[in-house]
Amino acid sequence: MTSVPKIELTGVHKAFGPKVVLDGIDLSVARGESVVVIGGSGTGKSVMLKCILGLLRPESGSIRIDGEDVVGMGPKDRDRIMKKFxxxxxxxxxxxxxxxxxxxxxxxxxxxKMERAKARDIAIEKLxxxxxxxxxxxxSPSELSGGMQKRVSLARAIATNPEIIFFDEPTTGLDPIMADVINDLIVKCCKEVGATALSITHDMASARKISDRIAMLYKGRLIWVGPAKDIDHSGNEYVDQFIHGRAVGPITMELRA
Structure with a gap:
């Protein structure tokens, strides 16, 4: 018997007026798996994340968390699901x-609603x-460097021992060495709390390091999904251009047109 996916999107569509942002997204994330969604700016990565979190409601399709469809879910059930994140x-x-x-x-x-003394002990442990x-x-946060602030953000993300952790551009604004430190911490922390991870990023070094599988979002569709180790041999010219950061390719040609 196949276990129920931790996160499952089926036929998810989201538009803002005439602009279609998600055009039929199908994605399944297994329990304990780390999936990274890559893609250029404005391709819908953040919108997809907001739909899963319930901040945006898709026009059609289903979003299931542990088998429960959360689209249109009532406030009480939504609060229960949110505690997993x-x-x-x-x-x-x-x-x-x-x-x-x-x-x-x-x-x-x-x-x-935990007592402050107990919550502080847990916070120090997570730090x-x-x-x-x-x-x-x-x-105070203003006394910390960018890398330390990111570590604090990660400590906050794991403080409640969540079942699912979302990472939104986790290495943005960090130098390459600190970005690598944060990537290592993400992998370590997810293993320690046994969390399922879904991340969005432009940073290919990060995507390769923290993911089991990578999916590429382009024009509202997932055009490639596969193991992280296979992305260099995807056979997809759009994926190939993006992961190598080439100025010339099918994506650029469309932008110029």
Whole structure:
């Protein structure tokens, strides 16, 4: 018997007026798997993520989490499903008015109504998991470097031991060495909490490192899905141009037209 996918999109369509952004997305992510969606700016990666999170509602298609269709789900059931999710936002999205440990513990205190002392202990533990000292917890986000802020964001994403973690451009704004450190931490943390991961990125070094499978989104459709190790031999000229960052190719020709 085949196990139920952790995340399953079937025939998902989303448009804004006449502009079709998602044009029939089919994607399945198995329990414990890490899938990365790549594609150029404006191809619909963030819209797809927002549809899964329930921030946007697709015009048609189904989005299933553990077999439950979440499209059109009522507020009570939606809240229950949302408790399964953790999120690392592009740019970190830390709260400047809160200390680092309060940022990490935000979901525990606000979402789970946990006592602050207990939530702080968990926050310090999660900071340690991403290589930050307990003393960092007393700082404000503005006192941290970009790489440290990203680590704090990752600690917050795993603080509630989520079943599913979404990564939105996790290495944006980082130098190549710090980006590699963050990629290693993502792999480590996902294994430690046993999470299923769905990421969107332009960064091919990151995509190769953190994924089991890669999918490429182009013009609202997934034009290639396969194991990360096979992407260099995809046989798809659009994928080949994108992963090697070539200025000349079918994508550029269409842009010029």
């Amino acid at each position: 953790g999120m690392l936002f592009q740019g970190g999205a830390l709260f400047d008015s809160l200390k680092v440990w309060e940022n990490v513990a935000f979901g525990l205190i606000q979402g789970q 340690a998991q991403v290589g930050l000292a307990a003393s960092t917890g007393e700082l």
